[in-house]
Amino acid sequence: RVKSEGRNSFSFFDEDLSEKAISRLQLVNDMRAALSRNEFELHYQPLFDTETSRPCGMEALVRWRHPVAGLLYPDRFIGIAEETGLMEPLGQWILQRACADAVSWPQDIKVAVNLSAAQFRAGTLFDVILCVLVETGLPPERLELEITESLLLQEKDSNVLVIQQLKNIGITITLDDFGTGYASLSYLLLFPFDKIKIDKSFTQGLSSRADCRAVVASILTLARGLEIAVTAEGVETKSQFELLRAQGVDYVQGYLFGRPCPLAELDFAALELIVRADEAA
Numbered sequence: 001r002v003k004s005e006g007r008n009s010f011s012f013f014d015e016d017l018s019e020k021a022i023s024r025l026q027l028v029n030d031m032r033a034a035l036s037r038n039e040f041e042l043h044y045q046p047l048f049d050t051e052t053s054r055p056c057g058m059e060a061l062v063r064w065r066h067p068v069a070g071l072l073y074p075d076r077f078i079g080i081a082e083e084t085g086l087m088e089p090l091g092q093w094i095l096q097r098a099c100a101d102a103v104s105w106p107q108d109i110k111v112a113v114n115l116s117a118a119q120f121r122a123g124t125l126f127d128v129i130l131c132v133l134v135e136t137g138l139p140p141e142r143l144e145l146e147i148t149e150s151l152l153l154q155e156k157d158s159n160v161l162v163i164q165q166l167k168n169i170g171i172t173i174t175l176d177d178f179g180t181g182y183a184s185l186s187y188l189l190l191f192p193f194d195k196i197k198i199d200k201s202f203t204q205g206l207s208s209r210a211d212c213r214a215v216v217a218s219i220l221t222l223a224r225g226l227e228i229a230v231t232a233e234g235v236e237t238k239s240q241f242e243l244l245r246a247q248g249v250d251y252v253q254g255y256l257f258g259r260p261c262p263l264a265e266l267d268f269a270a271l272e273l274i275v276r277a278d279e280a281a
């Protein structure tokens with residue numbers, strides 16, 4: 001069974017206090033050496049296929065085990081990494097680590113990696129990813145890349161070209177946080193995404209808000225018309241899950257099924273059991 005990483009348990013308060021105790025400037029300074037000191041780690045959160053009730057992927061989510069501040073979440077340091085030019089080497093490390101980890105997982109489990117705009121800037125992203133696949137031996141069909149709309153805001157044409165190259169070699173391309181940007185619909189015409197991920201803000205309003213249900217229903221109709229698969233992220237309750245499954249969402253992810261956890265705690269056999277138990281209930 002997937003263990004909680006303790007974000008919302010007792011240790012939450014300790015982490016919260018220590019996070020306040022360290023300044024942004026300190027983090028900027030510390031980050032330069034953090035990569036070579038091996039302070040970053042990837043946690044993995046499962047994605048489930050609603051049709052088969054089986055896990056079909058794991059999303060890699062980066063954490064920084066800071067020597068003083070403790071475990072830091074991406075909201076705290078990704079922005080700093082982007083501003084200081086460190087996102088490109090960090091992103092490369094993340095890709096390498098995730099693909100190396102995934103190679104020993106069951107064949108039908110993909111690894112999903114989030115990309116940052118900074119990784120496109122150097123113009124070497126396609127080669128970097130190709131290198132990582134060759135070095136780790138992970139088939140491109142087992143890699144999924146999650147990109148956000150903001151990534152397509154700048155350098156649109158050249159970024160779309162790179163994403164198309166990546167799709168051409170068999171990598172799955174997913175539009176993350178769908179519905180939160182300024183022009184979500186126009187992005188669907190810009191690039192033939194394989195999947196979209198409905199943002200958790202919509203998932204979480206499902207049981208209580210008719211407007212959220214209407215938004216999710218419209219996204220599903222739209223996605224079907226475009227033949228794009230749909231994942232719902234941030235599923236926390238059984239009633240959210242039932243509504244999503246009834247409406248035909250293809251994949252689900254959220255605390256209800258499993259929290260992000262370190263590689264050492266991943267147990268694929270147990271993951272299947274969680275969903276079977278859920279169906280039996």
Ligand code: C2E
Pocket residue numbers: 045060061062073074075078094113114115116146176177200233234235236253254255256260
């Ligand atoms: P995201 O890619 O949309 O990832 C989903 C976030 O929602 C993760 O937060 C995850 O832990 C959290 N989450 C998952 N299930 C639930 C749920 O049921 N309820 C709630 N409330 N939250 C849930 P996390 O790990 O803090 O990451 C936040 C964001 O940071 C990510 O959003 C992504 O945009 C970025 N990020 C994370 N890892 C990486 C990375 O390796 N590279 C890049 N470039 N960005 C990353």
Ligand code: MG
Pocket residue numbers: 059114146176
């Ligand atoms: Mg994501």
Ligand code: MG
Pocket residue numbers: 176177197199200233
């Ligand atoms: Mg998301």
Ligand code: MG
Pocket residue numbers: 177
């Ligand atoms: Mg997000």
